Amino acid sequence: MKRQTRQVVAQLVFLALWEVLTRTGVIDPFFVSSPSQVVLTLITLFSGTEIWSHLQASFSEAILGLIAGVGIGVVLGLVAAFTPIISEILEPAMTLLNATPRVILAPLFTIWFGIGLGSKIVLSFSLVVVLVFFAVYNGVKDVDVRLVERVKTLGGNARVLLQEVYLPSVTAWVMGNLKVAVGFAFTGAVVGEFVASQRGLGYLLSFAQSTYNASLMVALILLIQLFVLVLTNLADRLEQRLLSWKYRQRALPSPAIETKLPSSSLVG
Amino acid sequence: MLDISDLTLSYGAEPVLEGVTFEVKAGQFVSLVGPSGSGKSSILRAVMGLQAYSSGHLALAVGRDQIGFLFQDDALLPWRTARENVMLGLRIRGMTNREAVQAAESWLMQLGLMGLSGRYPNELSGGQRKRVALAQVLALKPRLLLMDEPFASLDAIVRHRLTQDLLNWVEQEHLTVLLVTHDLEEALSLSDVVYLLSQGPRARIRQRYAVPFARPRDSIKTRTQPDFAPLLARLWQDLSMEVFPVEEDVTPVEVEV
Numbered sequence: 209m210k211r212q213t214r215q216v217v218a219q220l221v222f223l224a225l226w227e228v229l230t231r232t233g234v235i236d237p238f239f240v241s242s243p244s245q246v247v248l249t250l251i252t253l254f255s256g257t258e259i260w261s262h263l264q265a266s267f268s269e270a271i272l273g274l275i276a277g278v279g280i281g282v283v284l285g286l287v288a289a290f291t292p293i294i295s296e297i298l299e300p301a302m303t304l305l306n307a308t309p310r311v312i313l314a315p316l317f318t319i320w321f322g323i324g325l326g327s328k329i330v331l332s333f334s335l336v337v338v339l340v341f342f343a344v345y346n347g348v349k350d351v352d353v354r355l356v357e358r359v360k361t362l363g364g365n366a367r368v369l370l371q372e373v374y375l376p377s378v379t380a381w382v383m384g385n386l387k388v389a390v391g392f393a394f395t396g397a398v399v400g401e402f403v404a405s406q407r408g409l410g411y412l413l414s415f416a417q418s419t420y421n422a423s424l425m426v427a428l429i430l431l432i433q434l435f436v437l438v439l440t441n442l443a444d445r446l447e448q449r450l451l452s453w454k455y456r457q458r459a460l461p462s463p464a465i466e467t468k469l470p471s472s473s474l475v476g
Numbered sequence: 477m478l479d480i481s482d483l484t485l486s487y488g489a490e491p492v493l494e495g496v497t498f499e500v501k502a503g504q505f506v507s508l509v510g511p512s513g514s515g516k517s518s519i520l521r522a523v524m525g526l527q528a529y530s531s532g533h534l535a536l537a538v539g540r541d542q543i544g545f546l547f548q549d550d551a552l553l554p555w556r557t558a559r560e561n562v563m564l565g566l567r568i569r570g571m572t573n574r575e576a577v578q579a580a581e582s583w584l585m586q587l588g589l590m591g592l593s594g595r596y597p598n599e600l601s602g603g604q605r606k607r608v609a610l611a612q613v614l615a616l617k618p619r620l621l622l623m624d625e626p627f628a629s630l631d632a633i634v635r636h637r638l639t640q641d642l643l644n645w646v647e648q649e650h651l652t653v654l655l656v657t658h659d660l661e662e663a664l665s666l667s668d669v670v671y672l673l674s675q676g677p678r679a680r681i682r683q684r685y686a687v688p689f690a691r692p693r694d695s696i697k698t699r700t701q702p703d704f705a706p707l708l709a710r711l712w713q714d715l716s717m718e719v720f721p722v723e724e725d726v727t728p729v730e731v732e733v
Binding site for chain 2: 352354355357358359360361362363364368372373376380451453454456
């Protein structure tokens with residue numbers, strides 16, 4: 209049996225067992241729901257129109273938080289890496305922010321930015337920006353010094369170094385962290401909604417919790433997982449496109465190398 | 477072409493090099509040999525302006541834009557193709573994109589990399605990457621070539637082929653070369669003058685050897701010339717004295733030059 213087949217079979221067995229145990233009353237479906245109930249809930253959710261506004265809210269918050277976090281994280285990381293006086297201020301601030309579970313800031317953001325999209329975008333942003341800042345900051349610090357010297361010996365100035373060495377290095381670091389950032393962005397959006405909101409998947413989760421609706425909770429968890437997977441996959445493709453040089457296969461030894469410089473007597 | 481006098485260079489409190497004095501005349505092939513850690517590479521880096529020195533004089537007859545530097549590592553930009561890597565220096569010097577593409581393709585072809593110009597460095601073998609690095613430097617038509625054991629990591633055959641190709645080019649174009657190497661035979665077979673650095677710290681020029689072989693040279697056949705072995709023996713003995721100055725079990729070699 210192939211690996212993929214084994215994985216599918218294992219999942220089907222798990223679902224079947226879950227269904228049987230809840231139907232026979234061994235496990236109380238009030239707390240864990242059942243696969244059939246979850247599917248029914250999902251059908252009900254998508255047969256109405258309300259779900260789309262919740263999805264739109266969560267998506268908008270996560271995507272805007274992600275874009276702002278990546279954009280500002282890259283700029284701050286670059287500025288800090290090249291300006292010692294700014295890094296003296298920014299690095300400890302970012303380290304402190306990194307050490308703070310950002311989720312605890314959600315109530316504060318709600319007071320500052322209201323219960324609309326703003327507070328969730330800021331929470332998403334706060335999670336992503338720290339990750340990207342350190343990716344860029346450390347990326348610049350760890351840039352291969354041999355490449356820097358090589359470009360200098362070819363006559364490259366600071367602009368050429370930034371364009372040819374630092375930005376491509378930083379792109380590799382940022383892309384490597386983008387998949388994690390996608391997960392962070394959704395965490396920020398959903399947790400923000402969970403704390404205080406009128407729309408979004410987090411709001412629905414909070415509603416499901418208050419009504420003890422296990423089926424809705426599991427259905428929403430599945431939905432969030434699905435969206436994060438789709439976005440992670442997109443990030444993966446973007447990485448492979450931007451870093452295509454990394455993913456090219458090493459070539460087979462080339463057959464003929466014949467130098468046309470004054471020919472070598474050693475070349476047989 | 478290059479005049480270094482009384483050069484002192486430190487990384488910490490103690491100087492790595494102290495009072496180093498030597499010259500490289502235009503059109504000469506000069507090698508620097510010496511014990512590990514004697515600061516050979518630091519001299520090249522100081523000439524290129526990558527390393528500051530504490531005192532002394534370093535006079536260059538050409539601008540730094542006319543110096544080509546071949547590193548021990550090929551250090552090609554991994555995100556640029558072979559063609560783009562060669563184009564980089566040309567573009568920096570103001571060549572248009574179209575001219576740079578043509579020049580890069582032409583150099584890659586001359587160096588036997590036809591059909592490989594669109595490949596990234598990780599798609600090339602070690603020898604091919606060295607050829608790209610060589611094309612990158614030679615395309616800028618340097619008048620002084622600094623080489624820091626550029627082919628040390630390659631296997632013997634590829635290394636000799638590349639060395640001979642480069643030697644032919646240097647002789648044809650009358651390039652001035654300053655080579656740093658651990659390989660005494662290589663130094664003697666390629667150079668007009670070899671300088672031996674003493675054991676560091678506070679390394680200095682210990683000895684100058686004039687190499688009498690005529691050009692054009694074959695880097696292997698030169699080693700079979702009658703004067704080669706005694707010269708090598710003398711260089712070897714002097715280097716051994718630097719590395720093991722107090723040990724008596726270094727077999728003395730009879731020198732008959």
